[in-house]
Amino acid sequence: MDAYDDKLRSRLAEIRASAGVPHSQISMEVLYFLPEMFLKQYQAMFMQALKSDGGEDARNKAQADTGEVGKATGGRTGGQGRRYKKSFVVLDERALELKTTIDKRLRAVARDIRASLAGEDVVNQRRQSQCTRCGTFLQSQWRYCPLDGAEQPAD
Numbered sequence: 453m454d455a456y457d458d459k460l461r462s463r464l465a466e467i468r469a470s471a472g473v474p475h476s477q478i479s480m481e482v483l484y485f486l487p488e489m490f491l492k493q494y495q496a497m498f499m500q501a502l503k504s505d506g507g508e509d510a511r512n513k514a515q516a517d518t519g520e521v522g523k524a525t526g527g528r529t530g531g532q533g534r535r536y537k538k539s540f541v542v543l544d545e546r547a548l549e550l551k552t553t554i555d556k557r558l559r560a561v562a563r564d565i566r567a568s569l570a571g572e573d574v575v576n577q578r579r580q581s582q583c584t585r586c587g588t589f590l591q592s593q594w595r596y597c598p599l600d601g602a603e604q605p606a607d
Contacts, residue, residue: 494554497547497550497551498551500544500547501536501542501547501548501551502536502540502542502543502547502551503540503541504540536548560591583599583602583604584602585597586599590604
């Protein structure tokens with residue numbers, strides 16, 4: 453994250469706090485510009501994976517709702533507590549893993565947009581970047597295929 457992202461997040465937190473608007477409302481306003489089907493599915497995934505503890509005042513309620521702060525109901529936690537980015541309780545490990553995967557893909561889309569706006573031919577780069585063994589699409593900087601481990605030739 454760069455300084456601009458930090459400043460933007462800080463400013464949004466100030467606006468939210470001064471207006472008494474919950475984080476989820478601001479998030480919905482920002483996400484409103486995304487395709488509706490994506491928004492609904494991402495929200496469902498998020499709600500299955502995580503629950504905001506609401507900060508110090510709401511921790512007792514979160515503990516009552518989940519049994520224990522950070523105790524996940526699915527996946528590989530083995531009953532140990534887990535939190536996500538300090539203010540969320542992990543409810544379902546598998547849904548959180550999916551969210552992490554989707555977020556990585558969204559960051560890749562953001563990089564593609566940035567490169568495209570800078571004049572790079574992103575579409576043709578993506579077509580050329582496939583594993584030589586299995587055909588899995590790769591990011592240009594990857595030296596090994598994440599699916600089969602095949603080393604990729606240098607460009």
